[in-house]
Amino acid sequence: MARIGALAIAVAVLATAETAVNPVATTCCNALSRNPVLHDKVLYPNSSAYEDRIKDYYAANAALRPWCMVLPLTSEETSETMRVITANKCPFGMRGGGHMVFAGSSSTDHGVTIDLGYMNYTTYDPRTKLAYVRPGGTWSEVYGTLGPHNVTVTGARSNLVGVGGFLLGGGNSLHAAAYGWACQNVENFKVVLANGSIINANRSHNPDLWLGLRGGSANLGLVTRFDMRTIPEPLTWGGGRFWAYNMSDAVVEATVKFTDTIEEHVDCSVEAMFGWDPTNTQQPGGMYAVASLDNVRNEAYPKGLRDFLVIGGVYDDFLESRTVLDRTTLGNGVDGLQDVWVTGSYNNDIRILRYGLKRFEELVQQLKDQIGYENDERLGALLQYQPLTEPMIRNGDGPSVLGLENYFVKAGKNSAGMLSTVLLQAAKPAHLAALERIGHEFQRDMDEHATELGVNWGWKYLNYADYSEGPIARYGEESVEFLRKVAKRYDPYGVFQNLRQTGFKIPM
Ligand SMILES: Cc1cc2nc3c(=O)[nH]c(=O)nc-3n(C[C@H](O)[C@H](O)[C@H](O)COP(=O)(O)OP(=O)(O)OC[C@H]3O[C@@H](n4cnc5c(N)ncnc54)[C@H](O)[C@@H]3O)c2cc1C
Ligand SMILES: *[C@@H]1O[C@H](CO)[C@@H](O)[C@H](O)[C@H]1NC(C)=O
Ligand SMILES: *[C@@H]1O[C@H](CO)[C@@H](O)[C@H](O)[C@H]1NC(C)=O
Numbered sequence: 001m002a003r004i005g006a007l008a009i010a011v012a013v014l015a016t017a018e019t020a021v022n023p024v025a026t027t028c029c030n031a032l033s034r035n036p037v038l039h040d041k042v043l044y045p046n047s048s049a050y051e052d053r054i055k056d057y058y059a060a061n062a063a064l065r066p067w068c069m070v071l072p073l074t075s076e077e078t079s080e081t082m083r084v085i086t087a088n089k090c091p092f093g094m095r096g097g098g099h100m101v102f103a104g105s106s107s108t109d110h111g112v113t114i115d116l117g118y119m120n121y122t123t124y125d126p127r128t129k130l131a132y133v134r135p136g137g138t139w140s141e142v143y144g145t146l147g148p149h150n151v152t153v154t155g156a157r158s159n160l161v162g163v164g165g166f167l168l169g170g171g172n173s174l175h176a177a178a179y180g181w182a183c184q185n186v187e188n189f190k191v192v193l194a195n196g197s198i199i200n201a202n203r204s205h206n207p208d209l210w211l212g213l214r215g216g217s218a219n220l221g222l223v224t225r226f227d228m229r230t231i232p233e234p235l236t237w238g239g240g241r242f243w244a245y246n247m248s249d250a251v252v253e254a255t256v257k258f259t260d261t262i263e264e265h266v267d268c269s270v271e272a273m274f275g276w277d278p279t280n281t282q283q284p285g286g287m288y289a290v291a292s293l294d295n296v297r298n299e300a301y302p303k304g305l306r307d308f309l310v311i312g313g314v315y316d317d318f319l320e321s322r323t324v325l326d327r328t329t330l331g332n333g334v335d336g337l338q339d340v341w342v343t344g345s346y347n348n349d350i351r352i353l354r355y356g357l358k359r360f361e362e363l364v365q366q367l368k369d370q371i372g373y374e375n376d377e378r379l380g381a382l383l384q385y386q387p388l389t390e391p392m393i394r395n396g397d398g399p400s401v402l403g404l405e406n407y408f409v410k411a412g413k414n415s416a417g418m419l420s421t422v423l424l425q426a427a428k429p430a431h432l433a434a435l436e437r438i439g440h441e442f443q444r445d446m447d448e449h450a451t452e453l454g455v456n457w458g459w460k461y462l463n464y465a466d467y468s469e470g471p472i473a474r475y476g477e478e479s480v481e482f483l484r485k486v487a488k489r490y491d492p493y494g495v496f497q498n499l500r501q502t503g504f505k506i507p508m
């Protein structure tokens with residue numbers, strides 16, 4: 001008895017000193033690194049390559065440290081990885097480009113991270129006009145490869161964003177009104193299932209999996225290739241225009257009107273933003289308004305954007321014709337910081353957008369009072385409004401499981417919605433808890449006020465959602481029931497629901 005007690009204490013001491021003593025960690029990482037296919041694909045915390053992958057996360061708070069990482073280069077290696085993980089019941093995480101911001105979105109400190117970051121290239125077939133996009137790269141690689149072929153695809157507005165998560169969670173692009181959500185542009189997914197099988201999912205083969213992956217995120221398999229329809233216009237006109245903050249109401253009014261009349265200008269795109277950047281000393285209090293204004297048919301100063309182009313008080317302007325690659329370099333944020341994002345969606349009703357702006361000003365004051373720029377030189381905040389419109393569903397190539405149709409119906413004929421997101425940043429890990437508290441309070445107030453006005457959709461965009469926001473449940477019961485059925489068919493033992501530690505699950 002005494003000997004067992006002493007042993008238990010010894011193990012406990014060792015376990016705190018050295019995670020490798022955790023027997024599950026040892027079993028899983030050994031099984032991977034002894035596997036003949038994977039032996040040189042496994043990274044341990046004692047290597048500089050492991051540290052490089054940790055540093056490569058967009059948000060420092062998302063960069064959880066796994067027992068070990070495995071970085072497959074092919075579908076076959078990914079399949080072998082899944083076989084080992086499933087056979088040994090290893091808890092695991094799945095990483096694409098590593099751009100989702102909350103802790104536990106794409107890495108885990110209670111398991112193995114499957115990191116697809118080395119599967120990071122694109123090919124193009126002029127005969128099929130399809131782009132074959134690998135999951136672990138960034139949109140800059142994708143746009144850069146496709147540009148010389150004079151085509152582009154519905155990728156992110158910031159080209160450092162990763163491919164995999166973006167395409168599986170929806171994907172809101174410059175081309176959204178003209179071509180739909182990015183997931184509705186994937187004609188075929190090459191997928192590694194829980195048991196290691198490699199299959200295609202498209203309209204004619206495994207169509208239920210094909211549909212489920214259009215919004216189902218990481219719940220059904222590891223996607224190793226996305227075959228996307230291409231767009232025959234690699235140039236876009238537009239960019240960002242900045243206004244003094246006191247022009248914000250005019251920007252909100254123009255955004256509401258633009259969204260209501262979207263049918264007249266689906267080739268135009270608008271994203272309205274309001275920011276606090278204490279380093280922007282030219283603007284009073286570091287407050288400013290900015291809009292992303294674009295025409296994806298490369299038409300300069302198009303009629304559809306007129307209401308924005310006449311707003312005075314412009315202090316900076318980056319509107320011009322350029323490639324999608326160059327255009328999307330403008331939106332790249334600062335990485336390596338603490339990030340918190342919260343999101344909601346509402347009727348396109350000016351009352352809730354004005355409320356959001358006023359509430360955002362309070363949020364900035366809270367950041368000043370509770371953290372203070374003098375204590376954190378990277379402190380900052382941004383409120384984003386993005387149209388949610390019917391062309392974004394209709395102009396995709398086939399359906400998705402995002403479930404937005406229900407919300408348009410609820411809001412009435414010719415209705416539109418608005419996606420609202422707040423992005424908070426700070427440099428110091430010690431400030432993360434305050435960012436979370438302030439962000440969650442903002443979102444709670446926004447949703448409550450919208451509910452009082454009768455304009456709260458309750459839909460949450462998965463790619464912007466915080467871990468607390470449960471986006472898949474908001475797709476609606478029909479989508480959720482469908483996803484349960486597809487998961488049961490392709491992952492009968494629930495590997496992605498139970499062993500997976502990262503991302504959002506299907507509510508059961
Ligand atoms: C600066 C910035 C700009 C952004 N701009 C846009 C924008 O313009 N439009 C927009 O819609 N969104 C945008 N986003 C949000 C973006 O869509 C999400 O962060 C998205 O998750 C990024 O994909 P990723 O592969 O980098 O993510 P990761 O963090 O690697 O993964 C996100 C989720 O997807 C899963 N996943 C990733 N790859 C695969 C795969 N191959 N198979 C199965 N599951 C996988 C992961 O397990 C995880 O749950 C932006 C984000 C940032 C930080
Ligand atoms: C790193 O750790 C692994 C697993 O514990 C071990 O097999 C390997 O030899 C170590 N490498 C170095 C360089 O210490
Ligand atoms: C792309 O993957 C290769 C390995 O296939 C890797 O060497 C390279 O660093 C990756 N590129 C980026 C930008 O991560």
Ligand SMILES: *[C@@H]1O[C@H](CO)[C@@H](O)[C@H](O)[C@H]1NC(C)=O
Pocket residue numbers: 148149150
């Ligand atoms: C792309 O377009 C340019 C300009 O119109 C043209 O010169 C070039 O040949 C095109 N390239 C391809 C691969 O079609």
Ligand SMILES: *[C@@H]1O[C@H](CO)[C@@H](O)[C@H](O)[C@H]1NC(C)=O
Pocket residue numbers: 187188199200201202203204205227
């Ligand atoms: C659909 O999947 C089948 C089966 O793997 C494959 O033969 C076919 O080429 C795929 N279709 C497309 C459009 O990718």
Ligand SMILES: *[C@@H]1O[C@H](CO)[C@@H](O)[C@H](O)[C@H]1NC(C)=O
Pocket residue numbers: 244245246247283284313
């Ligand atoms: C708006 O703010 C700018 C400075 O940022 C100032 O020059 C301008 O006079 C203000 N306009 C109004 C109407 O207050």
Ligand SMILES: *[C@@H]1O[C@H](CO)[C@@H](O)[C@H](O)[C@H]1NC(C)=O
Pocket residue numbers: 193195196197489490491492
């Ligand atoms: C793997 O899972 C799929 C989906 O459940 C199934 O169709 C297939 O037969 C399985 N393959 C093996 C080798 O068990």
